[in-house]
Amino acid sequence: MPELPEVETVARGLAKPLERHRLVKVETRRGDLRWPFPKCFAEKLTGRKVLKVRRRAKYIVAELDDGNSLLAHLGMSGRMLLSKGRPEVLETHDHVIMETDDGWCLRFNDARRFGMMDLVQTDKLEQHKPIKGIGPEPLGNAFSGPILAAALKGKKTSIKAAILDQKVVAGVGNIYASEALFRAGISPKRLAMRVQGERAEKLAQSIKTVLNEAVAAGGSSLRDYVQADGELGYFQHRWRVYEKEGQPCPNGDGTVKRITQGGRSTFYCPKCQK
DNA sequence: CGGCGGTCCTGTCAGC
């Protein structure tokens, strides 16, 4: 999925067409994505005005004028496609279609259907099951070296697995986990509990830096990722280790290695990451 | 409870 920077980019892209506009037509083209849509999902959205679009962790939150929020997760392959007017021919996997009073048409397209959409009371969002217990926003003030160190204390899993855990820090995914660890000079195999003090400080900083850079670049992109305005992001050109197996380490004379942790690829330089 | 592995689904790509 889109990780934090991609979700942030999409949320920003949706603000202009959606905020202060009313959803005049909403259609679901199947009964479920990852889970079934809530009861009367389309009916409840129809006629609602969108007050604000924002991001929480990897979720897009659209606050509505009836006290509810539309919660959307892009999963691995979810895309928000915007067009002026409803396209005559829909794409395969266009699962939800919304039209605004201003003539914008938003399609949620998700081939793998790991994504989700839900309706939840806005003032209970943080208590909502998928959000409850999620860690601090890495780009906010509530995230720092000491706070990260505290979250890692006693954790016997690898530091790579730990920062992918949304309860430790929100929004880091598989790409930025590798990138942040590389920048911090920390081996992905190091025990999470062994990342304390100065190392935790450096890792927290690296997470902030890499995510900020990616947000500024408009998010990364894989082949099939298109952000809300249809433009491709450019951050993938700045990956230092992700998908760079066998290539020279950008820091010096090491070689980037690919390993598997928890069934997922990790890229790192064994020479400069300890 | 913490941690791990399996699982959901489709598309793409490498290799034969």
Next chain:
DNA sequence: TGCTGACAGGACCGCC
């Protein structure tokens, strides 16, 4: 070209 298997940005669930 067509087939097969591996792999893909996530996160829930059940098991130990």
